[in-house]
Amino acid sequence: MATQISPCSSSSTTFSPSSLNQEPFSSAKLVNFSRKSSPSRWVFKIHSRINPKNQFELKSSNGYPLNAVSLQDGAAEKPLAKEIVLPEQTESNLSVTVVGASGDLAKKKIFPALFALFYEDCLPRNFVIFGYARTKMTDEELRETISRTLTCRIDKRENCGDKMEEFLQRCFYHSGQYNSEENFAELDSKLKHKEDGKLSNRLFYLSIPPNIFVDSVRCASGKASSKTGWTRVIVEKPFGRDSESSAELTRSLKKYLAEDQIFRIDHYLGKELVENLSVLRFSNLVFEPLWSRNYIRNVQFIFSEDFGTEGRGGYFDNYGIIRDIMQNHLLQILALFAMETPVSLDAEDIRNEKVKVLKSMRRLKLEDVVIGQYKGGKSYLGYTEDPTVPNDSLTPTFAAAALFIDNARWDGVPFLMKAGKALNTRRAEIRVQFRHVPGNLYKKNFGMDMDKATNELVLRVQPDEAIYLKINNKVPGLGMRLDRSDLNLLYSMRYPKEIPDAYERLLLDAIEGERRLFIRSDELDAAWSIFTPLLKELETKKIAPELYPYGSRGPVGAHYLAAKYNVRWGDVTGEE
Ligand SMILES: NC(=O)C1=CN([C@@H]2O[C@H](COP(=O)(O)OP(=O)(O)OC[C@H]3O[C@@H](n4cnc5c(N)ncnc54)[C@H](OP(=O)(O)O)[C@@H]3O)[C@@H](O)[C@H]2O)C=CC1
Numbered sequence: 001m002a003t004q005i006s007p008c009s010s011s012s013t014t015f016s017p018s019s020l021n022q023e024p025f026s027s028a029k030l031v032n033f034s035r036k037s038s039p040s041r042w043v044f045k046i047h048s049r050i051n052p053k054n055q056f057e058l059k060s061s062n063g064y065p066l067n068a069v070s071l072q073d074g075a076a077e078k079p080l081a082k083e084i085v086l087p088e089q090t091e092s093n094l095s096v097t098v099v100g101a102s103g104d105l106a107k108k109k110i111f112p113a114l115f116a117l118f119y120e121d122c123l124p125r126n127f128v129i130f131g132y133a134r135t136k137m138t139d140e141e142l143r144e145t146i147s148r149t150l151t152c153r154i155d156k157r158e159n160c161g162d163k164m165e166e167f168l169q170r171c172f173y174h175s176g177q178y179n180s181e182e183n184f185a186e187l188d189s190k191l192k193h194k195e196d197g198k199l200s201n202r203l204f205y206l207s208i209p210p211n212i213f214v215d216s217v218r219c220a221s222g223k224a225s226s227k228t229g230w231t232r233v234i235v236e237k238p239f240g241r242d243s244e245s246s247a248e249l250t251r252s253l254k255k256y257l258a259e260d261q262i263f264r265i266d267h268y269l270g271k272e273l274v275e276n277l278s279v280l281r282f283s284n285l286v287f288e289p290l291w292s293r294n295y296i297r298n299v300q301f302i303f304s305e306d307f308g309t310e311g312r313g314g315y316f317d318n319y320g321i322i323r324d325i326m327q328n329h330l331l332q333i334l335a336l337f338a339m340e341t342p343v344s345l346d347a348e349d350i351r352n353e354k355v356k357v358l359k360s361m362r363r364l365k366l367e368d369v370v371i372g373q374y375k376g377g378k379s380y381l382g383y384t385e386d387p388t389v390p391n392d393s394l395t396p397t398f399a400a401a402a403l404f405i406d407n408a409r410w411d412g413v414p415f416l417m418k419a420g421k422a423l424n425t426r427r428a429e430i431r432v433q434f435r436h437v438p439g440n441l442y443k444k445n446f447g448m449d450m451d452k453a454t455n456e457l458v459l460r461v462q463p464d465e466a467i468y469l470k471i472n473n474k475v476p477g478l479g480m481r482l483d484r485s486d487l488n489l490l491y492s493m494r495y496p497k498e499i500p501d502a503y504e505r506l507l508l509d510a511i512e513g514e515r516r517l518f519i520r521s522d523e524l525d526a527a528w529s530i531f532t533p534l535l536k537e538l539e540t541k542k543i544a545p546e547l548y549p550y551g552s553r554g555p556v557g558a559h560y561l562a563a564k565y566n567v568r569w570g571d572v573t574g575e576e
């Protein structure tokens with residue numbers, strides 16, 4: 001069983017040698033370059049002159065899981081002969097400014113993720129957190145607000161209350177307008193005061209609606225960027241509504257920031273099972289040879305929520321489920337699933353492969369899409385009954401689509417997506433349905449329905465993370481009866497430690513300058529190219545969505561779409 005360790009509190013941490021080519025990360029001094037027993041895993045012992053504890057350790061997930069096997073197994077480090085020494089610099093300070101700190105995402109996800117990182121010793125010794133928004137609030141009021149959403153997730157660890165208090169004392173607030181250079185200059189003074197002459201690294205998290213992204217970036221970069229260290233900006237989705245608006249947003253952001261300062265977040269890339277997709281594919285011989293049209297019949301990406309747009313109707317109605325979930329979360333997973341083997345685990349190598357696969361995809365056509373909208377019942381309000389949604393809205397809350405990748409590996413394989421709100425269950429999963437066994441000796445044992453006898457690999461992203469493979473198995477006994485069984489890796493059984501929230505991983509990576517899990521602008525362009533023509537056609541032709549009851553499995557049209565490509569949705573076969 002895996003040992004429970006904090007990902008950041010060990011005195012040595014892992015990262016790939018290529019991390020050294022990134023921007024200097026302040027005053028780190030590499031004094032011991034060693035290699036763990038696993039030949040693929042390089043380990044650097046990093047000591048800071050000023051803070052020998054762990055101030056400058058690189059902890060990002062750069063391709064090498066923080067809790068990787070050899071660490072858990074306690075393998076001894078074998079020092080290599082060569083010693084690398086980086087130039088010494090001054091002590092540094094990290095500041096994280098949450099722009100839009102009064103909002104839903106900030107309270108629900110960002111502050112709790114920052115606290116979890118602090119709790120796990122993943123933040124540097126010198127750090128401050130600032131909330132920034134228009135709402136008038138004192139530091140104390142911000143602390144009071146965020147303390148309600150911080151949780152001691154790691155319940156077996158001690159001193160959570162003390163840690164929480166310590167964390168809150170590092171949180172401050174500045175009230176300002178998003179388009180006011182003057183207000184950002186005031187923020188800058190407060191940051192400088194806290195930095196106290198140390199080298200300053202500044203991360204801004206734009207947790208605000210998209211119409212104020214550019215103003216905030218203009219003011220932050222002009223008046224509050226670091227003069228001595230790095231300045232990075234995490235941008236939340238949506239990144240535009242279509243190819244044109246996305247390109248315009250990119251152009252505007254790039255007036256004030258270089259591409260490598262922009263961290264476009266897609267929180268699905270920070271989910272454990274999505275991270276594991278590449279590990280599963282590229283480190284297990286049993287999967288990669290099967291990963292093509294030769295053995296895979298179809299792949300399904302399924303997202304469902306058992307609640308509606310409650311509270312977010314204003315935002316949602318302008319976007320709809322295709323932009324909200326498919327064009328980003330599901331497409332990102334698809335790209336990771338289908339890409340060729342990258343040259344290395346470096347961010348650019350991975351993102352290059354993702355772009356290639358996205359560029360090989362056919363633009364979606366209307367006939368390959370089904371849209372739906374939930375209606376109300378006795379106990380639930382329908383989508384258009386939400387007071388923030390127009391009564392005659394045609395915005396889809398459900399969509400199913402068949403996508404195709406026109407390359408040698410995936411020619412002819414349907415990649416089906418299904419996403420919906422107000423359905424019967426909450427889940428996100430990847431389903432890989434394999435082809436029939438040619439000349440199957442056991443054909444007669446399966447009856448007429450050979451589809452039921454094919455192997456299916458399921459990666460359940462949430463809830464109850466799991467990887468399971470459906471196989472045919474002989475029922476023990478004297479006869480020859482076969483049944484369907486699962487080879488099941490249920491995370492809660494195998495890994496007792498609670499899985500970190502996606503935002504923790506992504507924030508940590510942004511702090512470390514690791515871009516692997518963030519979206520590059522050409523990836524974004526390629527993603528929008530697939531969906532933009534369809535989105536425009538849906539809107540110009542005013543295509544009416546098929547209504548489905550709140551809490552149901554969604555419109556039946558989704559089944560006809562799948563049937564058109566000889567596919568059955570894996571989540572509705574009755575033996576999920
Ligand atoms: N909430 C979620 O679950 C998710 C959100 N996102 C994205 O994250 C970002 C933030 O989301 P969320 O926190 O829900 O957003 P909110 O609507 O809660 O907005 C965040 C803050 O921005 C300010 N604000 C809101 N509307 C305006 C406006 N029209 N003009 C100026 N300021 C405004 C408000 O602060 P004040 O009035 O104090 O200035 C508000 O507290 C968005 O881009 C969203 O799409 C992405 C994934 C999930």
Ligand SMILES: O=C1O[C@H](COP(=O)(O)O)[C@@H](O)[C@H](O)[C@H]1O
Nearest residue numbers: 237267305312324325329428462
């Ligand atoms: O980005 C979004 O994601 C959430 C679902 O995220 P999850 O991590 O809870 O699965 C979705 O509810 C929201 O509409 C969308 O904007």
